[in-house]
Every structure is written in structure tokens, then in C-alpha cells.
Amino acid sequence: MDGISPQLAAPWFLGAGFSALVAGVAYRARTLTFSGAVAAWGVGWLTFGSGTWLAALTVLAFFTSSSVLSRWGSRRKVRAAREYAKSARRDGAQVLANGSVATLAALLVWLCASEVAFAQGAGLAFAAALAAATADTWATEVGSAHPRPRHILTGRPVPPGTSGAVSSWGTLAALGGSIWLAGLFVVGLYALPLEPGWMGLRHVPVRQILLSVGVGGVGGSLMDSLLGATLQRVYMCPTCGVETERTRHHCGTLTRPLRGVRWVSNDVVNFLGTLSGSIIAVLLQMAVLGK
Numbered sequence: 601m602d603g604i605s606p607q608l609a610a611p612w613f614l615g616a617g618f619s620a621l622v623a624g625v626a627y628r629a630r631t632l633t634f635s636g637a638v639a640a641w642g643v644g645w646l647t648f649g650s651g652t653w654l655a656a657l658t659v660l661a662f663f664t665s666s667s668v669l670s671r672w673g674s675r676r677k678v679r680a681a682r683e684y685a686k687s688a689r690r691d692g693a694q695v696l697a698n699g700s701v702a703t704l705a706a707l708l709v710w711l712c713a714s715e716v717a718f719a720q721g722a723g724l725a726f727a728a729a730l731a732a733a734t735a736d737t738w739a740t741e742v743g744s745a746h747p748r749p750r751h752i753l754t755g756r757p758v759p760p761g762t763s764g765a766v767s768s769w770g771t772l773a774a775l776g777g778s779i780w781l782a783g784l785f786v787v788g789l790y791a792l793p794l795e796p797g798w799m800g801l802r803h804v805p806v807r808q809i810l811l812s813v814g815v816g817g818v819g820g821s822l823m824d825s826l827l828g829a830t831l832q833r834v835y836m837c838p839t840c841g842v843e844t845e846r847t848r849h850h851c852g853t854l855t856r857p858l859r860g861v862r863w864v865s866n867d868v869v870n871f872l873g874t875l876s877g878s879i880i881a882v883l884l885q886m887a888v889l890g891k
Contacts, residue, residue, distance in 0.1 A: 611648060611649050611650075611652050611795070612645070612648075612649035614648065615644065615645045615646075615647070615648025615649040615652075615656065616641075616645050616649075618644070618648060618656065619640070619641045619642075619643075619644030619645045619648060619656075620641055622640070622644060622660065622663075623637040623638070623640040623641040623644065624637065626640060626663070626667070629667075630689055631667040631670070631689060631690065632689060632690050632691075632695070633689050633690070633691045633692070635691050635692030635693075636689065636690045636691045636692050636694065636695050638692060639691075639692035639693075639695035639696050639699075640663070640695050640699075643659070643695060643696070643699040643700070643703050644656065644659060646703050646706070646707060647659050647699075647702065647703050647706050649710075650703075650706040650707045650709060650710035650711075650795075651706040651709060651710065651726070651795065651798060652792075652793070652794070652795055653788070653792045653793070654785075654788045654789060654792050654794060654798055655706045655726065655798075657788055657792070658702075658726075658727065658730055658781070658784065658785050658788060659699065659702065659730060661730075661734075661781060661784050662698075662730045662733055662734045662737075662781060665734065665738070665777070665780075666733075666734065666737040666738070666741070669737065669738055669741040669742065670737075670741055693867045694867060694870070696867075696871075697866075697867040697868070697870040697871040697874075698733040698737070698870055698871075698874060699730075699733070700871065700874075701725075701729040701871065701874040701875050701878055702726050702727075702729040702730045702733075702874065702878075705722045705723070705725040705726035705729060705878060706722075706726050708722040708725075709722045709723050709726065709795075709797040709798060710795065710797055712797065713795070713796045713797030716800040716803075717800075719797040719798070719800050719801075720800045720801055720803075720804055720885070721882045721885055721886075722797075723797070723798055723800070723801045724801070724804075724809065724812050724813060724816075724878075724881045724882060724885055725878035725879075725881055725882050726878075727781070727782065727785040727809075727813045727816075727881070728812065728813045728816030728817055728820065728877040728878050728880065728881030728882075729816075729820070729874040729875070729877050729878045730781055730785075730817075730874075731777070731778045731781040731782055731785075731813050731814065731816060731817025731818075731820070731877060732778070732816060732817045732818075732819070732820025732821055732823075732824070732873050732874045732876065732877025732878075733820075733870070733873070733874050733877075734777040734778060734780070734781045734817065735773075735774040735775070735777040735778040735781075735817045735818055735820065735821035735877075736774065736820065736821040736824045736825075736870065736873055737777070738773040738774060738776065738777035739766075739770035739771065739773045739774035739777070739821055739825075740770070741773070742769050742770055742772075742773035743760075743765070743766065743767045743769050743770020743771075743773060744760050744761055744770075745760070745769065746760065746767035746768070746769045746770065747760070748767070749762070749765035749766060749767040749770070750765065750766060750767065751764055751765060751766075751829060752764045752765070752766045752825045752826060752829050753826075753829050753830075759842070759843070762843055763828040763829060763832050763834050763843075763845065763860075763866075764825055764826070764828040764829020764830070764832075765825075766825055774817075774818055774821040774822075775818055777817070777821075778813075778814050778816075778817030778818045778821070779810075779814050779817075781813070781817060782809070782810050782813035782814040782817065783810065785809070785813060786806055786809055786810060789801055789802060789809070790802065804885075808885070808888055811884065812880075812881040812882075812884040812885050813881055815880060815881070815884060816877040816878065816879075816880040816881030816884070817877055819876060819877060819880040820873045820874055820875075820876045820877025820878075820880065821873065821877075823872065823873050823876040823877075824869055824870060824872070824873030824876075827864070827869045827872055827873065828866070828869050830860075831860055831861050831864045831869070832845075832860045832861075832864050832865070832866060832868075832869050833845075833857065833859075833860040833861060833862055833863075833864055833865060834857075834858045834859050834860050835847060835849075835855035835856060835857055835858055836855060836856050836857075836858040837849035837851065837853050837855050838853060838855070838856055839851055839853040840853070843858060845865075845866055
């Protein structure tokens with residue numbers, strides 16, 4: 601890093617080591633696959649380097665809470681989990697789907713630190729993306745244990761694990777996850793040392809941050825469910841007659857396309873959900889500033 605002062609380079613070196621430690625522990629704990637650990641290291645390194653402890657701990661809060669919930673009620677969720685495209689161990693695509701929008705937003709805060717208004721918006725987008733990922737993951741993990749979820753568009757009862765399914769348990773979990781992440785971000789904003797680009801968020805009223813990030817998180821989770829019900833690729837097992845996200849059902853039968861866009865997988869839906877959360881938060885911020 602010739603030409604870069606040790607003070608500027610320090611967060612990037614520290615971030616590389618800290619991210620490697622977290623990814624290694626998660627891999628040993630079997631919450632990440634090898635590709636997931638590599639992706640988590642990259643996301644963590646870029647996030648820490650551009651936002652230091654505030655950004656890194658916000659990402660870590662999402663990941664740890666989601667990992668803990670994935671183990672909650674595992675016996676009750678086993679039927680639904682069999683229809684998911686992937687297991688509870690997150691792979692590289694899942695990590696990037698949930699974390700890439702937040703990482704990009706954190707990089708924008710760092711790169712545009714002198715543009716205070718832009719950095720504020722990017723900071724809110726960062727937190728809202730993670731709030732949306734948290735809300736969606738909490739909703740999925742808790743809601744999949746509900747015995748009678750309903751389709752978000754038709755309101756008809758559907759089997760647990762169906763794309764686009766919602767339930768009272770999942771909805772409350774999404775709301776709780778979004779509020780929890782937004783509140784934790786605000787606490788870190790005032791309790792931790794910040795890089796210049798992030799300092800501008802301290803001039804934004806706390807209630808405005810909570811509103812933008814909280815609503816963005818819930819809105820992103822809702823968009824995830826809508827996309828899952830409309831655009832996500834869903835298959836049908838001709839032997840069992842069950843809808844699934846898998847191309848090969850757990851019974852061993854190759855499944856057939858049922859509905860949705862071919863390239864819209866669950867990972868694409870998750871990415872679009874976090875992106876939607878960020879956009880909602882920024883639009884709310886702009887609406888407040890426009891008054």
C-alpha cells in the first residue's frame with residue numbers, strides 16, 4: 601500500500617484478520633460452507649475497511665442472530681427445510697445475496713465521505729439492507745415453524761416452506777428483527793469511534809434513522825416475500841406432488857419447472873429484497889429532507 605498512510609491502511613489490515621477469524625469460527629461451527637466462509641471473509645474485510653467497528657459489528661449482528669435462529673426449533677422446521685433449495689449452512693451465493701448491497705453501501709460511505717448528504721444516505725442504505733436481510737431471515741426461520749402459513753397474494757393456506765408464504769409468527773419476527781437491527785445500529789453509531797464518512801449520521805435525528813432503517817427492513821422483507829410468490833423459480837415433484845425450490849426432490853425424483861422466471865433463484869430474491877430495503881430507506885430520508 602505505497603502512498604497510503606498507516607492510519608488509513610490500519611482498518612483494512614485489521615478487517616482482514618478480524619473477518620478471517622469470524623469466517624473461520626463460522627466454518628468450524630458448520631454455519632458456513634467453505635465457499636460461504638470465503639465470501640464472508642471478503643464481505644467482512646470490505647465492510648470493516650470502509651466502516652470499521654460500526655459496520656463490522658452490524659454485519660456480525662445479522663449473521664450471528666440468523667445463525668442462532670436457524671438452529672431454533674429445527675425438529676419443527678424439518679419438513680419445510682426439505683423443500684428449501686439450500687441447507688442451513690450458508691454458501692457463498694447466500695452470503696453475497698444477503699451482504700453485497702450493504703457492503704457496496706459501506707464502500708460508498710467511505711469513498712464519498714466529503715459529500716455529507718450522500719454519505720448519510722449510503723449509511724442508511726447500509727443499515728437498511730442488513731435490516732431487510734435480518735427481517736427476512738428471522739421471518740423465514742420463525743415462520744417456517746408455523747403450522748398453517750398462508751400465501752401472501754391469495755391468503756390461502758399453503759405448506760410450510762412454500763415460496764411467498766407468510767404467517768403471524770413470521771411477520772412479528774420480521775418486525776422484531778428489523779427494529780432490533782435498527783436499534784443496534786443507532787447504539788453503535790453513538791457508542792463506537794467512527795470514520796469521517798459515518799460521522800454525518802450523528803447529525804440525523806435518531807427517530808429518523810430508526811424510521812428509515814426499520815421501515816426499510818420490513819419493506820425489504822415484504823418485497824422478498826412478494827418476489828418469492830411471483831418471480832422466483834419454483835418446481836414440482838411429479839412423484840410427491842409437492843412444490844419445492846429444489847431441482848431434485850429429497851425423494852430422488854427430478855423436479856419440473858412449475859412457475860417463475862428461470863434465473864430468479866432464492867439468492868436473487870434475497871439480493872433484491874436487501875436492495876429494496878436500501879432504496880426504501882433512502883427514499884424516506886429524501887422525503888424528510890424535502891419537507
